Amino acid sequence: MMKAGDDEGAAGGRLGFLKQQDSDAKEGKTLSKLSSTPAKGDWTKASCPCCESKQVEPLVLVKLGGKVGPETKRWLIRLIGAQQKDGGAGLLAHPGEDAQSSIIVVSAPRCTLLRATEELGLCKTYHTGEMEAFSYNDRDNFRNSNNMEAFLTLAEREYIVKYELEGLRAQKDLRIPGLPDKYTLHNRDNIWQKLCSAGVIVDMFPLHNSEKLKQLKEAWYLGNQLSQPLDSVNEYFGNSVAFYFSFLDFYTWSLLPPAILGLSIAYFSGEVQKEMVESVSKSQSPDIQVDSGLMVSGHMIQAVFSMLWSTVVMELWKRRSATLSYRWGTLQLAERFAEPRPSFHGKLGVNPVTGRVELLFSEWQRDLRMLLVSVPVVGLFLGLVVVGMMCFYWGEAQVKQLHKDWDSYLSQTFLYIPSVLHIVYTNMLGNVYRNVAQALTEFENHREESAFENHLTAKVLVFTFFNNFAVLFHIAFFKQDVSLLRKRLASLLIVTQLVNQVTEVVIPFLVDRFISAPRRNEKEDDPQEDKFRNQRSLPPFPGLFAEYIELLVQFGYLSLFSCVFPLTAVLLLLNNVTEIRSDAYKICKLFRKPFYPPVANMGVWQIAFEILSFASVVSNCWLLLLSPHVQVWGQENGLSGGNLLLMAVIVEHVLFLVKFIIAVVIPDEPYWIRKKREHMEYASMWALRQMTLEARES
Numbered sequence: 001m002m003k004a005g006d007d008e009g010a011a012g013g014r015l016g017f018l019k020q021q022d023s024d025a026k027e028g029k030t031l032s033k034l035s036s037t038p039a040k041g042d043w044t045k046a047s048c049p050c051c052e053s054k055q056v057e058p059l060v061l062v063k064l065g066g067k068v069g070p071e072t073k074r075w076l077i078r079l080i081g082a083q084q085k086d087g088g089a090g091l092l093a094h095p096g097e098d099a100q101s102s103i104i105v106v107s108a109p110r111c112t113l114l115r116a117t118e119e120l121g122l123c124k125t126y127h128t129g130e131m132e133a134f135s136y137n138d139r140d141n142f143r144n145s146n147n148m149e150a151f152l153t154l155a156e157r158e159y160i161v162k163y164e165l166e167g168l169r170a171q172k173d174l175r176i177p178g179l180p181d182k183y184t185l186h187n188r189d190n191i192w193q194k195l196c197s198a199g200v201i202v203d204m205f206p207l208h209n210s211e212k213l214k215q216l217k218e219a220w221y222l223g224n225q226l227s228q229p230l231d232s233v234n235e236y237f238g239n240s241v242a243f244y245f246s247f248l249d250f251y252t253w254s255l256l257p258p259a260i261l262g263l264s265i266a267y268f269s270g271e272v273q274k275e276m277v278e279s280v281s282k283s284q285s286p287d288i289q290v291d292s293g294l295m296v297s298g299h300m301i302q303a304v305f306s307m308l309w310s311t312v313v314m315e316l317w318k319r320r321s322a323t324l325s326y327r328w329g330t331l332q333l334a335e336r337f338a339e340p341r342p343s344f345h346g347k348l349g350v351n352p353v354t355g356r357v358e359l360l361f362s363e364w365q366r367d368l369r370m371l372l373v374s375v376p377v378v379g380l381f382l383g384l385v386v387v388g389m390m391c392f393y394w395g396e397a398q399v400k401q402l403h404k405d406w407d408s409y410l411s412q413t414f415l416y417i418p419s420v421l422h423i424v425y426t427n428m429l430g431n432v433y434r435n436v437a438q439a440l441t442e443f444e445n446h447r448e449e450s451a452f453e454n455h456l457t458a459k460v461l462v463f464t465f466f467n468n469f470a471v472l473f474h475i476a477f478f479k480q481d482v483s484l485l486r487k488r489l490a491s492l493l494i495v496t497q498l499v500n501q502v503t504e505v506v507i508p509f510l511v512d513r514f515i516s517a518p519r520r521n522e523k524e525d526d527p528q529e530d531k532f533r534n535q536r537s538l539p540p541f542p543g544l545f546a547e548y549i550e551l552l553v554q555f556g557y558l559s560l561f562s563c564v565f566p567l568t569a570v571l572l573l574l575n576n577v578t579e580i581r582s583d584a585y586k587i588c589k590l591f592r593k594p595f596y597p598p599v600a601n602m603g604v605w606q607i608a609f610e611i612l613s614f615a616s617v618v619s620n621c622w623l624l625l626l627s628p629h630v631q632v633w634g635q636e637n638g639l640s641g642g643n644l645l646l647m648a649v650i651v652e653h654v655l656f657l658v659k660f661i662i663a664v665v666i667p668d669e670p671y672w673i674r675k676k677r678e679h680m681e682y683a684s685m686w687a688l689r690q691m692t693l694e695a696r697e698s
Helices: 008-015 021-026 070-081 110-120 136-141 154-166 191-197 210-220 230-237 239-254 256-268 270-281 298-327 363-406 409-414 417-444 449-479 482-520 528-535 545-564 568-590 604-625 628-636 641-665 671-697
Strands: 060-064 092-094 103-107 123-125 131-133 201-206 347-350 357-360
Touching: 060 154, 060 528, 070 092, 070 103, 103 154, 103 528, 110 136, 110 154, 131 671, 154 191, 154 201, 154 230, 191 201, 210 230, 210 568, 230 239, 239 256, 239 298, 239 545, 239 568, 256 298, 256 545, 256 568, 298 545, 298 604, 298 641, 298 671, 363 409, 363 417, 363 449, 417 449, 417 482, 449 482, 449 545, 449 604, 482 545, 482 568, 545 568, 545 604, 604 641, 628 641
Parallel strands: none
Antiparallel strands: 060 103, 060 201, 092 103, 123 131, 347 357
């Protein structure tokens, strides 16, 4: 990196300036149009001869601030194209139309992609046909290592560009040309973050490939096929998106058994039919014949089935997840010792594990921030959930009294208002909380991206669980009102799904159709730069948080409370069949293409689903204890309330044992995957041993 005040020509020699670019800009010449074929003065030159190619694939667009001058832009292009050993990103950069334009298009040469593949710990196909952890020194023995489009997915190539740009750190104190002295870079400062805070960089996003996107649409949501092209989704959008849609598909089809059971119970049980009508109409239905004398009710069957079903589904999903992770090359990711997050800050020091000089931030400081700031703020929002719950109860009592006084169709419709308002309140509170949780997690200053995501997800999960289930648990465990619980659950299932479909699909579609699309006005013969710019007119993809939360809440409704409303699985199945295609349409059409890092599974979300699976035992056993059948049976046999509670606890522990046995009998990974993982670990250990021996000999 050049020092502040260094001669610009000397610095350019060290950083690999663009040939003739400065002179072209000074003379006002227009650089040739952006295309996949580089010409003189277009793309920066690759630092390695083996990386030079006639074809350059535009991967990422960097949007500059409106007041960024040509001097700053030229410096940034040189920095992006400089070799990594000189403090650059080792990437390829294109200035757009000319030095005055506000975009930089970035691609990546072969060697940079291969080195990042090793740093990220990705597995690729070895010459033997097996998946192995990629090693740069052994690159020639991996299949397609000379063809980056076949060796790495498009999503991986785009993420590597982001990974390299956000990992840029100043090697010395450095003044950025064209910026005030207050933005001077100091040793180990994150350059990309500094440029963002200075307004030099206002946006960065991966570019769509129109041909690949068209093929993906036709194979995904435009056709009549039932199966999803998961490998194509992984290739285009990355592992995170592919894992989400794989789980959505797996979970949706796994709803078939509980849906069939629920329909059967509702059809054959007059008692359940009566309860279904009352939960929807909020009035008594005396015309339906109620069963009597049955030792086992439909609710009991549904409760036991839900508890066992949730365990089997999660165990089978973990096996499927492991298989997909192996197939997509993310079985062994290495993030712990990679470059820290761009926003990570601390003091320079020597890492006691790696021996490298880097920014360090002590664990006790992070723990103190979580204890004194994060925990109280999360507690405050949980208190707001309780306030909303109390307002719901107050409103419910008021409309019931109103309906009792008026007894009309109009007053009967008022019975739904508290539930609708409470659902709107919880959704709005959830949206605000997610932004607050993001800020809190940033304040905690986590080094690794995975640690940041895990803590952020944990915060959201705690709030989501409390926000969505607090009222239901209060009705079940404290009010012990099964009828009210059934009505509330029916309202949540119907209203929430309607609200989600409108907010997630209808509104974004209308915005795109009538606001964004007319602004783009894209034509076939438009310059490629304009087509890239048009992609920025799309709103950023909001992420998978809301999608996973929706599935988690669904899973909770089904596993925790479906015994009081057997048609829960039927409603969820109908919703999710359309959800798959609407989510696919949304990510392909309505939003900008997102960046996603390689992942090996669903992360913390998987743990959250498993926690709900075990919580279902406690919830269903308690609801069965409140069942009229159990209460009548207890009275007939002279059992007191305490004895019934003791029996419920015994049954609960037996079911916990059964769930544990199921989890043991169904391994988390198929046998062949476990053998592959052990082989990879052995190969990595052997390679490290050979490197150590060679170092000692030299």
